[in-house]
Amino acid sequence: MDSRNFALAQGLVDRSYVSQARQSRSSREGLVRQLLANRRLPEHGWDDVTIKLFLNEIASMDSNNFPGNVGLGEREGRVYSSLVRERNFHLHHGIGRSGDIGAVQPKAAGSSLVVKIAGSLALDASKAAGFTNAKHAAVIPVATGMALTLTMCALREQRSSCRKVIFLRIDQKSCVKSVLTAGFELVLVDNVKDTAADEVSTDLERLEALLNEDDYVCVLSTTSCFAPRIPDRIPAISALCAKYDVPHIVNNAYGLQSRRCMNLIQAAATTGRVDIVVQSTDKNFLVPVGGSVLSASSPKLIDAVLKAYPGRASASPSLDVMITLLSMGKQGWSRLLEVRERTVIHLRETLGSVAEEFGERVLDTEENEVSVAMSLSRAESKGINVTFIGSKLFSRFVSGARVVPRLNSKSKVCGITFNGGFGAHCADYPVSYITFACTLGVTKDEIDIGMGRLRESLSECYKALDGN
Numbered sequence: 001m002d003s004r005n006f007a008l009a010q011g012l013v014d015r016s017y018v019s020q021a022r023q024s025r026s027s028r029e030g031l032v033r034q035l036l037a038n039r040r041l042p043e044h045g046w047d048d049v050t051i052k053l054f055l056n057e058i059a060s061m062d063s064n065n066f067p068g069n070v071g072l073g074e075r076e077g078r079v080y081s082s083l084v085r086e087r088n089f090h091l092h093h094g095i096g097r098s099g100d101i102g103a104v105q106p107k108a109a110g111s112s113l114v115v116k117i118a119g120s121l122a123l124d125a126s127k128a129a130g131f132t133n134a135k136h137a138a139v140i141p142v143a144t145g146m147a148l149t150l151t152m153c154a155l156r157e158q159r160s161s162c163r164k165v166i167f168l169r170i171d172q173k174s175c176v177k178s179v180l181t182a183g184f185e186l187v188l189v190d191n192v193k194d195t196a197a198d199e200v201s202t203d204l205e206r207l208e209a210l211l212n213e214d215d216y217v218c219v220l221s222t223t224s225c226f227a228p229r230i231p232d233r234i235p236a237i238s239a240l241c242a243k244y245d246v247p248h249i250v251n252n253a254y255g256l257q258s259r260r261c262m263n264l265i266q267a268a269a270t271t272g273r274v275d276i277v278v279q280s281t282d283k284n285f286l287v288p289v290g291g292s293v294l295s296a297s298s299p300k301l302i303d304a305v306l307k308a309y310p311g312r313a314s315a316s317p318s319l320d321v322m323i324t325l326l327s328m329g330k331q332g333w334s335r336l337l338e339v340r341e342r343t344v345i346h347l348r349e350t351l352g353s354v355a356e357e358f359g360e361r362v363l364d365t366e367e368n369e370v371s372v373a374m375s376l377s378r379a380e381s382k383g384i385n386v387t388f389i390g391s392k393l394f395s396r397f398v399s400g401a402r403v404v405p406r407l408n409s410k411s412k413v414c415g416i417t418f419n420g421g422f423g424a425h426c427a428d429y430p431v432s433y434i435t436f437a438c439t440l441g442v443t444k445d446e447i448d449i450g451m452g453r454l455r456e457s458l459s460e461c462y463k464a465l466d467g468n
């Protein structure tokens with residue numbers, strides 16, 4: 001209600017009550033004003049009433065909700081089910097125009113506003129998480145693998161003489177497919193194992209040798225990954241990419257929640273070449289699967305990706321990110337990051353005590369701040385089929401644990417040969433192991449329960465041996 005309507009309300013309800021209601025409304029307006037003026041995360045998260053008020057206001061800006069609007073085009077935002085209308089907060093027009101997914105739509109000022117705000121909030125969240133040099137960000141409605149594909153497609157024009165992408169080995173099928181679906185040849189650079197620790201990471205010598213001998217569409221590196229792989233050597237890679245003038249795409253799938261990943265990107269973007277950073281919305285912002293955040297210190301490649309997208313797209317991922325970040329606020333977001341950092345220490349400790357009990361050890365992969373691995377060497381030496389441990393956990397309702405048996409075999413994925421088996425991230429890793437991840441929102445309780453079930457599963461495997 002505007003001030004005239006509040007004044008009229010005073011003819012119906014006690015003046016002092018209306019005046020209070022008006023103050024409360026005006027403090028909500030103040031929050032919206034700050035958001036639109038500063039385009040930053042609000043310091044404190046908004047309550048649901050404020051968010052809904054804002055969403056209703058936004059929806060009323062779209063033509064499908066104009067009173068008396070007559071739609072005579074082929075796409076007029078008509079939605080049959082009231083459930084679907086509600087689920088979309090009456091924002092039906094999606095985002096983008098045929099030539100640019102970032103473009104403002106004449107029929108949908110509200111939806112267009114959502115896209116811009118979601119991008120600004122994601123940018124601010126990235127800065128708060130450690131990528132302080134980030135200056136541009138966009139939320140796009142495809143998940144990480146597809147966002148990588150779009151990014152590589154967007155590079156095609158700038159790199160029209162190149163056919164090959166340098167792929168720093170990450171054993172995740174969507175990453176392999178992202179290169180192939182973009183229509184490029186994948187040049188695999190296997191990882192190397194650290195001689196002192198258990199860590200597996202970038203073979204910088206091999207990378208430089210390749211960069212020296214040919215030209216490439218880009219180098220694709222990865223930060224967030226399963227231990228014992230650690231983040232790629234992002235600053236060194238970005239220095240090489242600057243030296244050889246090759247674009248550098250960083251797959252930071254769930255690294256936005258990790259200070260270490262973000263610090264690596266920040267350092268790399270300051271001293272070397274990072275063209276774009278791609279991250280998942282669901283893995284980092286606690287929203288349903290469906291979107292990615294692109295961020296960078298220069299707008300060049302992000303803009304090219306937005307322009308490469310054919311047609312319009314769903315507004316849902318932007319809407320989910322906007323609502324969630326408004327609801328968290330800067331303090332809520334920072335608190336989640338801090339809690340996760342403490343929780344991963346708890347995971348290391350509790351996994352450590354299970355390891356001790358069963359004669360195993362937690363692998364020394366300190367540089368991976370999200371995922372932790374425990375050896376299964378003793379179990380294996382006693383003749384336990386280590387993959388059973390994973391299935392036992394799954395049947396006990398523990399999801400997300402991964403067992404990687406020590407294999408000296410090769411495996412072929414999408415026609416490409418991966419030494420050491422796909423999933424191992426390198427050839428000849430000396431031990432079998434099981435990994436667990438500590439990602440945003442996981443609680444100490446969940447970890448304790450999970451580790452309890454791991455203990456039960458291992459005991460059961462050993463008992464089955466005794467029975468034989």
Ligand SMILES: *Cc1c(COP(=O)(O)O)cnc(C)c1O
Pocket residue numbers: 143144145146170172174175222224225251253254280
């Ligand atoms: C999750 C993940 C992907 C794939 O992401 P989607 O969002 O499922 O496309 C790619 N790379 C890494 C490192 C991941 O963790």
